[in-house]
Amino acid sequence: GAVVSQHPSWVICKSGTSVKIECRSLDFQATTMFWYRQFPKQSLMLMATSNEGSKATYEQGVEKDKFLINHASLTLSTLTVTSAHPEDSSFYICSARETLTGTEAFFGQGTRLTVV
Amino acid sequence: AQSVSQHNHHVILSEAASLELGCNYSYGGTVNLFWYVQYPGQHLQLLLKYFSGDPLVKGIKGFEAEFIKSKFSFNLRKPSVQWSDTAEYFCAVNGASSASKIIFGSGTRLSIRP
Numbered sequence: 001g002a003v004v005s006q007h008p009s010w011v012i013c014k015s016g017t018s019v020k021i022e023c024r025s026l027d028f029q030a031t032t033m034f035w036y037r038q039f040p041k042q043s044l045m046l047m048a049t050s051n052e053g054s055k056a057t058y059e060q061g062v063e064k065d066k067f068l069i070n071h072a073s074l075t076l077s078t079l080t081v082t083s084a085h086p087e088d089s090s091f092y093i094c095s096a097r098e099t100l101t102g103t104e105a106f107f108g109q110g111t112r113l114t115v116v
Numbered sequence: 117a118q119s120v121s122q123h124n125h126h127v128i129l130s131e132a133a134s135l136e137l138g139c140n141y142s143y144g145g146t147v148n149l150f151w152y153v154q155y156p157g158q159h160l161q162l163l164l165k166y167f168s169g170d171p172l173v174k175g176i177k178g179f180e181a182e183f184i185k186s187k188f189s190f191n192l193r194k195p196s197v198q199w200s201d202t203a204e205y206f207c208a209v210n211g212a213s214s215a216s217k218i219i220f221g222s223g224t225r226l227s228i229r230p
Contacts, residue, residue: 043206044220105218109159
């Protein structure tokens with residue numbers, strides 16, 4: 001199957017700093033990518049839909065100025081957590097669907113963010 | 117509103133028991149349905165998927181699921197579970213468009229007693 005790669009797998013940062021997480025579709029093009037957040041022992045909550053070449057669509061309650069999303073190419077989307085606080089500590093997962101077939105979604109391995 | 121409901125939050129079974137995890141969805145239009153598994157400390161893995169055709173789909177590791185359109189359900193089954201099936205199971209749904217959102221259920225934690 002297709003591969004979605006996230007980097008880094010884990011990151012620890014200080015409060016107030018910003019962290020960028022990359023999501024790449026390695027062997028297919030993805031016009032649309034999705035960013036999820038997963039709290040311990042909970043389900044994946046959709047944060048935003050990343051659209052190549054245009055603004056991301058954020059879910060209700062997600063601060064767009066805090067979670068900056070850029071989808072500059074058909075294979076790369078980035079999520080930047082700005083001015084991170086301990087409550088932003090979580091597991092962030094990206095997903096991508098192939099532009100042409102658009103059926104199955106493929107998931108990255110996730111990024112564990114810890115803000116201290 | 118788009119939603120996925122998994123009624124069983126935590127299921128505990130003995131090895132060799134049969135498994136059925138419930139999943140109901142609310143999503144307008146044509147849907148694709150998925151079951152994902154997340155083993156402790158690992159990322160999501162696709163168990164099986166339904167796009168069209170035979171409503172009974174078979175996935176990896178002996179799992180299967182049946183799409184019943186009239187009941188908006190996509191229950192996951194396995195005739196005989198193993199200790200290694202201990203994991204979190206998520207039902208998910210999205211629309212046919214490549215831009216449509218994937219909505220996840222709250223998950224069911226499956227614990228298998230050896």
